[in-house]
Structures are given as structure tokens and as C-alpha cells.
Amino acid sequence: MLIKDQWYAIEFGAAVGAGPVRVPVHGHDLVLYRSSDGTVHAHSDLCVHRGGALSGGRVAGDCLECPYHGWQYDPSGRCVKIPANRPGAPIPRKARIDTYPCVERYGFVWVFLGDAPEQDRPPLPALDGLDDAPEARREGCRAVTGTFEWQANYDRVLENAVDIAHTPFVHAGSFGNPDKPQIHDFELAEERDNGHLVSVTATVDLDPPAPSGLWAKVYRTKGERPPVRTTTGFYPPNVSMLIVRPPLGEIRLYTAAVPVDEHRTVSKFCMLRDFFTGKWADRDSIRRTLKIFAEDRATVEGQRPELLPFDLAAELHVKSDSIQLAYRRWRQGCLDRGLGLAAPSGPEAGHRAWVIPSPARVGDSDDGDDGDRADGWVFPAVAPAAAE
Helix, strand or coil: ECCEEEEEEEEEECCCCCCEEEEEEEEEEEEEEEECCEEEEEEEEECCCCCCCCHHHHCCCCCCCCCCCCCCCCCCCEECCCCCCCCCCCCCCEEEEEEEEEEEEEEEEEEEEEECHHHHCCCCCCCCCCCCCCCCCCCCCEEEEEEEEEHHHHHHHHHHHHCCCCHHHCCCCCCCCCCCCCCCCCCEEEEEEECCEEEEEEEEEECCCCCCCCHHHCCCCCCCCCCCCEEEEEEEECCCEEEECCCCEEEEEEEEEEEEECEEEEEEEEEEECCCCCCHHHHHHHHHHHHHHHHHHHHHHCCCCCCCCCCCHCCCHHHHHHHHHHHHHHHHHHHHCCCCCCCCCCHHHHHCCCCCCCHHHCCCCCCCCCCCCHCCCCCEEEEEECCC
């Protein structure tokens, strides 16, 4: 289930260059591209003429050109050129594609997926400790990025990322300590902006295992390591955060769980460190981060049911699950308000294309059209799922 009317981090800004980039999100294909001023734009990846994938075309000036018949769409989503037409022939009003608000910040491209007017939208997440810039930037830090693929639903992936109590067991071979699994009581810090939940975090002290090898020399102890202060949490709808504070400095890991469909997720992560800031340490930083995801894979992909249950009582919860419960309450509140979108499925999906609704469908764009704008679209918007 996709929660609409939210800002989703779906791609790295550095991945969007001179040509169009396809990004699958929850059973739908989006296309990103840059106009001549460097601004990133986001559209549905469906040409309204014959359903061609616009991501397979090219950027012509500031327009996106379909590879099938050369139709060109401007940044607003309007078709401005049909090469097969005679000169001066009018372009049909329905020759337009869904366009989604788009912002490049903190190293990610954030796309607003939904049709809520601007005044009703939640604020763009503000990732704690990062400069408000297109790239992932923090003074004195070095940033690396990477991706990891899961055969699992993004809700399960996101919950795993903020699960404190799994560390001593799933990560016992690296930084988890199965001899000290107790999670001491902690308080949730919830931030809201104009009624919107914008972050949930918690800080705990974790007891790591005894150091070995190089780390034993770094800590200069006799097999003992001090507790490591750790902060974790999430930024709705799809970004998790982990801050680890070893004696050497601080590591910040921000991960966007991008839902490819109901059963596949791509984690796009940005990790910043304020020690060993030379380029020489980048490869090891990426390797260690991927190792953590790999340790989680079997557990996350083996969870049943594959999708989160709608009923909070369907699974047993304890105090250490407080962050996950906060996420589930936020999610259920959105579903109760009719913001859930089910992925297209069934036999009809093979004969008809749906798109995620965009703001233009409810008049958030003033283009002079008259009448019911919702009827002026070729592809229907996927309907909200029924509240459970």
C-alpha cells in the first residue's frame, strides 16, 4: 500500500544527468530529467499517444521527447510538439502527462506523489544535521552513497531499519552483542509541523561486542568497549535514520526505502562520517554498510505476512517496538483518511494503465482549462484503497 500526498525520496540527485531516468515506484514508472537550468522534473513515464516509455527517449531542449513518435512534453507535462501533425494543427487538450512536484535536497530527489494542493501538503523532510543543499553535505564530513535490493515490502524494510532490539541477534557477527541484548527504556521524540508528523526518533546506549583486530588497538582496552550512543528513527513516508557515535567520531546513515512494487524495495543510502574523511576510506565505508543490509536480508525477506497487517493487534508488541508502533500509527492514520493507494493488479492491469494522481488533476495548475479537469486525462488515476 502506497501512502499518497507525501514527499518520497526516490533517487540520488547525482543519478539524474543529461538524459531521462526511469524510476519504478509501487508498480508505476516515473521519469526524471533535468531542464537546461539544472532543475530536476518528475513525470509519469507514459506517453499518452501509445503508452511509450518516455524514459527511453531523450531530452530535447527543456522537453521530454518520446522515442516512439517524437511527441515532446514540457516541464509542466503539456505536449508542445507532435511531429506527424501538419504545421499549425492544434494539439489535443488531453495531450499531457502527470507531473509531480520535485525537489533536490540532501543528496536525494524528492517527489510529491499525490494530488493534494500545496497548502495541504506536509513539509519536505528536514534530515537532521545535514545542510539544506541539493547534495548531502555536513561540515567536516565525508559522504558515500549506495543501493541495496530487497525481495520484500518497503514497510517491512523501513521497520527493520528502525528496530533497535534486533541488533544483538541479526548483527551478532558484526556490531551486535548477543550477550547484552537488553534495551533500556527510552523516550520517543516526535516532531510535528502544522499537524503533520515529520520525524520520530529515539536515542539509546547499546553495548557492542568486544573489539578485535584494528579496533582493539583503537579502543586501547582489554576487551571492553564503552556503550555506544545510538539514535534511530524515521521521516515519513520512506526515510530512516541511524546515528552511531563510536569513540572515533560519528556516523550518520540515511536510507530511502523506495517501493518498486508490493514485494520489492530498493534501499538508497547516504552515509556520512566525520572521521577517516579521506577518499581512501570510501570503499570500506560502503562495504560495511552493505554488509549490514546483507545481514538483515534473510530475516526481512522471510517475514510473514509479507505486507504489514492492518490491525495493530495482529502482531505482539513490546516496549522496544515503540518506534515501529509510531510508524504503524502514522500509516494507519493515513489509511483512515483515504490516502492509501493499492498497486495495480489483476487481469485488467494487463489491458489498462493507471498512474499516481498528480496535483494538476484537481486544479492545482492554472492553465485556463474549463470544465471538469479530471475528465481531461488519457490514463486514469489509481483509486484510493478502501480503509480497513
